[in-house]
Every structure is written in structure tokens, then in C-alpha cells.
Amino acid sequence: MEIRLLKRRQPAEEFEALAAREEKRVYAACYHMMGNREDAMDCAQETMLRAFRAFSSFRGDAAFGTWITRIAMNVCTDELRKRRDAVSLDAMREDTGYELRDESPGAYARLEQKERMRLLREGMALLPEDMRRMIVLRDIQGRSYEEIAGILELSLGTVKSRISRAREKLALILRKSSELFSDRSV
Template sequence: MDQIELLKRCQEGDELAWEVLVRREQGRVCSIAYGYVGDRDEALDLAQEIFVRLYHRLDTCRDTEKFHSWLLRISRNACLDHLRRRKARPPRQDIPADEMPALKSAVPTPEEDWIQSSRQRLVHQALRCLSEISREMILLKDIQGLPLEEIARLLDLPLGTIKSRSSRARVELARAIVDLGGGPGGPENPGSIGAEAAS
């Protein structure tokens, strides 16, 4: 079904259309929420909150052709609100897993269960090592595929700044992956660096 038509039906109060819209967009919204908060349960709760917010603001989406930009904007605002609230709460005193090797379990964590691909897990792990702005750039541009002009409008920054930040963020991510010992040169893909470099 056409996205514009679907959105119009939702705005008219068609509950079936809303269900289809939720099913269609839930993966994207969950991915955005997870990218911002980095925790599976928190991301699911946040994604629900985003959908509730979206539902009550459907009639404010005037330009139905730009629905995805609008959805991204709402999701981003909800995520930032959530992070702000989380900052206001006292931090949890978690022990880093790396410091407690005895506690490491062979049973996969919910995150490992959720994100099947080890490559994607590695990228998520590397994303957590980046600065907030770099992580957001990767999320919006490279993962969600938002055009640079749209990101500039969303973040209210000049296009040139967005371009340079995007490039820097990609290099930071690549460096984080190399530092984590993963990527094409990691244990899963030994020798591929040399091969690709030679080609």
C-alpha cells in the first residue's frame, strides 16, 4: 500500500491502517531508539512511547510525502527527552563486564539474542564508544539514510558542518572497530585487509 494513502487513512481514524503503519515502521523506530539508548528493554519502551507520541500527532503531519523525515524528527526528540530524563536520574552502579570475566556467561544476553549478526553487534558496540554527535551522525546518515540537507535542517546546523561531522564520524567508527579488534581484519575475517588493500 502506498505510504501517502496509508498515512491519510490513519489520519482519518482507520485503525487497520494504523496497525499496518505500526508494523511497517516498528523496525525502524526500534533501531533508532536502540541506537540512541543502547539498551534493548529501554529501547523497546522508548519505541512504544514514540509510537504513542506519533499517534497523537498524526494530524500535524501536513506533508505526507516527507513522512519518514517527520517520523525521524519525532523519534529523535523522544530519544533526546528520554536521555535527558535518564541523565537527571542517579546513575546505576553497574560493573563493566570486561572487569568481571568470571561473570561472563555463555548464555547470550538479550542484546545478543536480538541482534543476530555478530558484525552488527560489533558495530553497535563500537557506536557506544563514539561521542554523542558522531553516534547521531552515523545513526541518521549512514544507518537511516537521511540526506545531509535533511540532517542539517533537523539539527539546525550548516550543511558544511554536517558534511565534515559525518566524515569524521565514519572515521571514528572505523577506528573504534579496529581498536575493538573486529572488522575485516578481526578474527572472523583474517587476512582480508591485505587482500582488499592489494585489490
């Protein structure tokens, strides 16, 4: 009751208090989606502004964290879509011309962690945007399936199947890049 009265009186202050708790996760989600600091800053800032503008319509049906993460995902998706229209990355991704040998499935695990992290960032950038969203929310940020379903407004089954497909895709990308890296190293 007191919080509602405060929200009515000072929406900006109330929003700041709530958003400050989600600040790190919002920025991190934007960072993982966009892949660099500058774009992450822009998208996170836009997320905060959009959230504040829509704050009057936030009725607390979902957790504030879920609500603002949904906005962040939408902001990143919009931005990535704009860029995809400018340069078709999908076409570049499809034409790698590399056949997986499947002889060394554990090549990724044998690499140094520093190299693994570098390959992982590159692999995330190569992942399609909808799959990247799943990996970010589930495997990077460790959100529950239920929360992800709430953020993306999808059913639980859809979320699970999409996460599974996204993981397979990322594993495939990393296996290819790990083999290439191993071949170069040798």
C-alpha cells in the same frame, strides 16, 4: 483528497496505516541509539504515541518517515540525556588511558566478523549521542544527506561535516578496541 477526508474522519486509522510502514525503521533507530531491546521498545513506543498526539499538526510538509524519525531521535536524546545526568558516561569515556600506537591501522579488518560486530556495538555505545545519531541515520540506516538534514533540521553542510567527524571518532574508538583485542588474542 480522499486521504485527507479519511484523516479527518479516522485519524487513528490513518496514523496506523502510515506508522506501520515506518515501524521497523523507527524501532531500529531506537535500538541503535539505545543499544538494547528493552530501551528500544520503550522509546519506540513513546515515539509512536508522541507522533500520534502530534499527528493533527502533521501537514505533510515533510515525508511521514522523516517526521516520525525526527520524533524518534528526540525521544532517544531525551532518554539518554536523563541517564547522562544520573551517571556521567562522558567522564568515563574520556579517561581510557590508552595511547593509539597507529602501527596496525587494519587491525579491525583482520578480526573475525563476529568479533567485529561485538566491538562495533560497544564502540557505538561509547560514541557521543550526537555523533551516534549521525552514524545511525547515515551509515546504519543508509539515509541520504538530504533526509538527515530534514530529520535533524540542519543544513546539508552541517550534516556532512558532522557525519565526517562522527565517522572519524568511531574509527578511532574501533581502532583502539581492535588493537586491544588483537593484543589480548596474541
